[in-house]
Amino acid sequence: MGPTRAAGRLRPRHHAASKRAQEGGRALKSEDARHRSLDAKIVAALDRVGDGLHVLARRAAESHDLSSTQMRLLSWLYVGPPPAAHASTLARELNVSEPTVSDAIAALIRKGMVVRTPDLDDRRRHALALTPAGRKTAAQLARWTAPAEIATSKLDHAEAEQLLDTLLVVMARLHDAQLLPVTRACSTCTQLETIQTDRRSYRCRFYDTPMTISDLRVDCSDHVTA
Numbered sequence: 001m002g003p004t005r006a007a008g009r010l011r012p013r014h015h016a017a018s019k020r021a022q023e024g025g026r027a028l029k030s031e032d033a034r035h036r037s038l039d040a041k042i043v044a045a046l047d048r049v050g051d052g053l054h055v056l057a058r059r060a061a062e063s064h065d066l067s068s069t070q071m072r073l074l075s076w077l078y079v080g081p082p083p084a085a086h087a088s089t090l091a092r093e094l095n096v097s098e099p100t101v102s103d104a105i106a107a108l109i110r111k112g113m114v115v116r117t118p119d120l121d122d123r124r125r126h127a128l129a130l131t132p133a134g135r136k137t138a139a140q141l142a143r144w145t146a147p148a149e150i151a152t153s154k155l156d157h158a159e160a161e162q163l164l165d166t167l168l169v170v171m172a173r174l175h176d177a178q179l180l181p182v183t184r185a186c187s188t189c190t191q192l193e194t195i196q197t198d199r200r201s202y203r204c205r206f207y208d209t210p211m212t213i214s215d216l217r218v219d220c221s222d223h224v225t226a
Contacts, residue, residue, distance in 0.1 A: 065111075070104045073090060073104055076094075077129070077130050084127075115129055185217065185218050186204075188226050193205055200213055202215075
């Protein structure tokens with residue numbers, strides 16, 4: 001009787017599994033704590049991408065005996081302005097506290113990579129400038145994102161453009177929510193004009209030129225805040 005009853009118990013489960021397979025496979029397990037909503041999934045994906053970029057930044061910084069903040073300061077001083085080369089402005093740019101930036105600047109000065117210079121526009125303040133050693137290091141660090149760019153290069157052109165367009169919109173929404181204090185993306189610029197919404201074509205009024213999605217900028221020195 002034991003084997004018969006056991007076999008009888010197995011049949012309904014086997015039948016149910018077969019039915020699920022016929023209908024399209026195994027039933028999805030509920031994981032509300034992991035995937036609460038579509039928005040939560042989007043943010044979780046962005047968070048994981050951020051984790052990967054953080055690892056790349058840390059590796060690049062450590063290869064030059066720098067902290068991540070020190071590396072980011074060198075990068076901004078290398079490409080800027082904007083932002084203006086002052087501790088308060090750089091702190092807002094990096095979205096960290098001013099004491100954190102001040103400590104990083106002091107360390108870079110000790111390492112001979114940054115110097116304080118008189119601010120020609122305001123004699124009460126000092127601007128920051130890269131030394132030749134600092135500029136050389138910043139140039140070496142300029143391609144720290146290369147492994148991530150290799151990964152995104154696997155997308156086809158249409159996918160890459162759609163992703164860039166969407167991310168620029170996300171940046172604008174985060175800026176509106178005061179989660180990104182500073183953004184100089186085209187999506188937050190008063191000079192960007194949408195020509196065709198369906199084809200996603202634009203025009204920059206500042207340069208008086210048409211723009212495709214690939215032409216849109218994440219950080220534009222001529223940005224005019226909306």
